Amino acid sequence: MSDWYRDFANSGVGTTITRQLGLPRPAVLRRYEPGQPLLPGPALVGSAGEGRLRDVVTGVLTAAGVRADGGRDDERLSAVVLDATGLTGPAQLAAAHELLAPAVRRLGPSARVLVLAEPPADAATVAQAAARQALEGLVRSVAKELRHGATANLVLVPAGAEAALAGPLRFFLSGRSAYVDGQVLTLTAAEVPAGDDPDRPLAGRVAVVTGAARGIGAAIARVLARDGAHVVAVDVPAAGESLAQVANAVGGTAVALDITAADAGPRLARQLQARHGGLDVVVHNAGITRDKLLVNMDADRWNAVMAVNLQAQLDVTQALLDADGVLRSGARVVSVSSQSGIAGNRGQTNYAASKAGIIGMVRAWASEFAGRGATINAVAPGFIVTEMTATMPLGTREVGSRINSLQQGGLPVDVAETIAWLAQPGSAGVNGQVVRVCGQSVLGA
Amino acid sequence: MAPQTRKAAIVGGNRIPFARANGAYARAGNQDMLTATLDGLVARFGLQGRTVGEVAAGAVLKHSRDFNLTRESVLGSRLSAATPAYDVQQACGTGLETAVLVANKIALGQIESGIAGGVDTASDAPIAVNEDLRRTLISLGSARTVQQRLKALSGVRPGQLLPEVPRNVEPRTGLSMGEHAAITAKEWEIGREEQDALALRSHQNLAAAYGRGFFDDLVTPFLGLTRDDNLRPDTSLEKLATLRPVFGAGGSATMTAGNSTPLTDGASAVLLASDEWAAARDLPVLAHLVDAQTAAVDHVHGGEGLLMAPVHAVPVLLARNGLTLQDFDFYEVHEAFASTVLATLKAWENPAYCKERLGLDAPLGPIDRSRLNVHGSSLATGHPFAATGGRIVATLAKTLSEAGPGKRGLISICAAGGQGVVAILES
Secondary structure: OHHHHHHHHHOOHHHHHHHOOOOOOOOOOOOOOOOOOOOOOOEEEEEEEEEOOHHHHHHHHHHOOOOOOOOOOOOOOEEEEEEEEEEOOHHHHHHHHHHHHHHHOOOEEEEEEEEEOOOOOHHOHHHHHHHHHHHHHHHHHHHHHOOOOOOOEEEEEOOOOOOHHHHHHHHHHHHOOOOOOEEEEEOOOOOOOOOOOOOOOOOOEEEEOOOOOOHHHHHHHHHHHOOOOOOEEEOOOHHOOOOOHHHHHHHOEEEOOOOOOOOHHHHHHHHHHHHHOOOEEEEEEEOOOOOEEEEHOOOHHHHHHHHHHHHHHHHHHHHHHHHOOOOEEEEEEEEEOHHHHHOOOOEEEEHHHHHHHHHHHHHHHHHHHHHOOOOOOOOOOEOEHHHHHHOOHHHHHHHHHHEOOOOOEEOOHHHHHHHHHOHHHHHHHOOEEEEOOOOOOOOOE | OOOOOOOOOEEEEEOOOEEOOOOOOOOOOHHHHHHHHHHHHHHHHHHOOOOOOOEEEEOOOOOOHHHHHHHHHHHOOOOOOOOOEOOOOEEHHHHHHHHHHHHHHOOOOOOEEEEEEEEEEEOOOEEEHHHHHHHHHHHHHOOHHHHHHHHHHHHOOOHHHHOOOOOOEOOOOOOOOHHHHHHHHHHHHHHHHHHHHHHHHHHOOOOHHHOOOOOOOOOEEOOOEEEOOOOOOOOOOHHHHOOEEEEEEOOOOOOEEEOOEEEEEEEEEEEEEEEHHHHHOOOOOOEEEEEEEEEEEEOOOOOHHHHHHHHHHHHHHHHOOHHHHHHHOOOEOOOOHHHHHHHHHHHHHHHHHHHOOOOOOOOOOOOOHEEEEOOOHHHHHHOOOHHHHHHHHHHHHHHHHHHOOOOOEEEEEEEOOEEEEEEEEEE
């Protein structure tokens, strides 16, 4: 689906008009394609205080063929990475300002600002906690100031979690995170398997995607397959025709299954065991909306949304955990939550409740999953351009898609890329997290 | 050569929902439906880009342009283009016959895997030019001089412009299949009530099977249709009793639109393989095709009913396998008409008929009716001629698999021209 306004704003006459009228000028985002370099240009790496992650960062950059020397003064920067793990108090924040202010001026299109720090909760002193927390305000604000598709994000790396940083670092620098902006991600210490093929990080993995027949689910299936996974595409029997088309397009397997059926979990587990010898990745994407104001909402609307969006995820996940040997070690579960689950949305009490419930679910399950060497996370899409949004009234759609720092709606592939990253073996240190794919939406921020 | 034979495994099946003629699939041709059905099978078993030993399928009502229907459908599907294919045409026996052909090649070790199928459209039926006009056009084509051309053209008469529409009529008797079935129904004294009761059970069984998700891995929706649209879950004996007879004459006529199959569009396919081929790909084995038999009767001069050939085929098949008619856990008797099923069962119970016509010392005897067509049959699903065999094979294979290992099922399908195809499956 084309963004006519973005295309107009980037045309010759459109550039002039939007600039003179002070209208939003959404950029064409750099999105990942296989074989694409991690960054198109040089990166600048600096630190505030005595950082401990510089080696990890330069290691990742160098391995990806990126110049980490900050480039020449007249050269556009593709990324600036600030290692703030050495912060002891607010005084050292000046170093952050000192590094970022001139660097931001030099950023190229779709550049990345990435700040690495330790969690405020782990701070030794109050001053240190304050300084660490201050970074959140800094990053969220700079994300709003950046232009031309550039993003800023904060990754909190607790002591001992250094090995878990490489995967998330690559994600945030790459085009895979095009629509992830202004977010804070907290890592946990985990054993990270070595040696992913960066172009096929999911090679040999079996991935189940629910609601795969169309929209975001179909995009998830495509991206997981592109990254090497065998995709088991699940959707309700009535969607079987397009489900088969998706499965055939990605070289996967179609399974027509109503995930709210009482035996859906065991059935899926049996089939995965028999046909694929187990599974590595589960993407709970299936979801429905039955919008009404709370006062007008009947029980059917409430119950249908809860059954599909939340209860089925709980039941199917539990069934997979219970089925002996089905969920292989290093398994990854990713649930699709929603901006509505964070910010709330008028007319969506049922939907928002179900999507907030998902956040509760992944947080509560995280430690049990960690015990199995597995992870469970959620992604919360913001305004994503789909067939569904195409039917919205023009005004609602335009406002909805522009009220974020990137001034445009995201694409299904943006959600899919984030999920595919969470599904990677290299994401072992991301657990119990909610990653918003919303271009730093003003809703629920 | 391969002296040893093995039993071919039925891995699974796929069909599109069957649609009453001139309905949901009115604009779809045989090739569209067969291709979609193959693609659904490919998606279910992850066969994208794979080569299977062969695809055998066919259609009863076929356009002349579809001379290579199955191969063209394979080329349009996600199967590897290196998959050979051929067409089979044995009226309503086509679907089961293709399964037998593929299974036999697997049994002989000539192939390791194959797909059997069938498709038919009564909506997109071929319409041919009038036979006289066709001859005129052929002479026109072979004419060399202007004079010859003019002479050929002068043969054209207005009456020749009427096209030839395919009819559901036996060429040698001029009677429709329903009229033939009505004769048999009268001969065997098959009552209206028992026909309606059989039709009702077919609808109820099919509705229940859909209700519990039995067809989730046997059917792939097509063109917006998600279930067989001939299915009437809420029909009743009272409703069926109100229908007027359409076949047979006089007050004794019993066959209505409710207890006869309607003209239907649809397609089906079944994946067969050796056990080794299935195991190597972690694919399931629902059942094995044990044995099959065809028979034909002389419905023109022999005094036998047009659709009675399976009655003759089954005792031969039973004798060869050392089985009695009661040795089966499930029976799939194709419901061309309710009266056909009932006449078939009655014939097997009749000592005189079994002795005189089938040459048996004793009748085959009755079957446990609760094991008959337990997931519905053609009266409820509809009957796209060549697609019915694949529907029955896949449905029975899954039924047997669900019931557990060592279960046995019998398939009986009658066909135009006085033919019948029957087979035994075992889980």
